[in-house]
Amino acid sequence: MKKWSKLSFSFLLISILMFSLIACNKDTNQKQEKLQKIRIAEVTRSIFYAPQYVAISKGFFKEEGLDITLTTTPGGDKTMTALISGGADVALVGSETSIYVYSQGSNDPVINFAQLTQTDGTFLVSREKIDNFSWEMLKGKTFLGQRKGGMPQMVGEFVLKKHGIAPHQDLNLIQNIDFANIANAFASGTGEFVQLFEPTASIFEKEGKGYIIASFGKESGHVPYTSFMAKDSYIKNNKETIEKFTRAIYKAQQWVETHSAEEIAQAVEEFFPDTDPEIMKTVVERYKNQGSFATNPILDEEEWNNLKNIMNEAGELPQDVDYRTLVNTEIAEKIMKK
Structure with missing residues (x-):
């Protein structure tokens, strides 16, 4: 009788565990479905x-x-x-x-x-290292900007005007390059300054392809x-x-x-x-x-x-x-x- 009881108890325990696992799995699947x-x-x-x-x-x-x-x-x-x-x-x-x-x-x-x-999330990157940068230095230079009508370009122009620079008169402003190709264009020699997002700006700095000299985000406010x-x-x-x-x-x-x-x-x-x-x-x-x-x-x-x-x-x-x-x-x- 004792032997039968032990076997019955073991069987009952295994059954409970299996039922719990099935119920748990069902509950998880239901949660995923929900x-x-x-x-x-x-x-x-x-x-x-x-x-x-x-x-x-x-x-x-x-x-x-x-x-x-x-x-x-x-x-x-x-x-x-x-x-x-x-x-x-x-x-x-x-x-x-x-x-x-x-x-x-x-x-x-x-x-x-x-x-x-x-x-804004872009930064001003120069081809050459500049220790004491001032926005006046951009005048007369070739600036590789962002796509016309997009926020990066609008913020870029807003900041330039804030510092007394007329984007389309004081710069050689390039805006006809697709967003995805701007970084490559600068790396291949186009422009003396460029407006870039991260992590491209930091990668360029690490590789010596350019130097971060200003933040458009800081300049434009919230x-x-x-x-x-x-x-x-x-x-x-x-x-x-x-x-x-x-x-x-x-x-x-x-x-x-x-x-x-x-x-x-x-x-x-x-x-x-x-x-x-x-x-x-x-x-x-x-x-x-x-x-x-x-x-x-x-x-x-x-x-x-x-x-x-x-x-x-x-x-x-x-x-x-x-x-x-x-x-x-x-x-x-x-x-x-x-």
């Missing part, structure tokens, strides 16, 4: 967007029940096309694009709901340089999803704010497999020091007005669009209160 898919189209792959990659790598999106598919769609026009055509749910792109779309008479405007970066946006209809029909998305971004922004450049670089390294870890650390530190990463997702009215001023100075503001027309801060304010 994850809501969100398609993000980012305008470029850049360390400048570190908080976004932190939200993915640290599992902040998954904590909110979201399954993120991230696609790089080079150029603001391509990113907006992806969003408007339904190829993406959310776009990470410069806020100026929402103004361009609105000015074309869209019945379903693109709304900025969470800001990611709050300064501006909604890159924001998450979605069509108005999508936000209205997916309020809870957008709230979860914004909460994940806010968690990432707070994480970035409270961690070192080295820790941030390690957290995002999977997105930049071909970039030297030391370069990544340098880039993150540079962006952190100049306050490029927004510490919360709220795009405030002063930043919006600064954006319009920069666009207007460049002759690229199609119409004056009120802050509340294309910016929704209710979601960000709600999640921050909690």
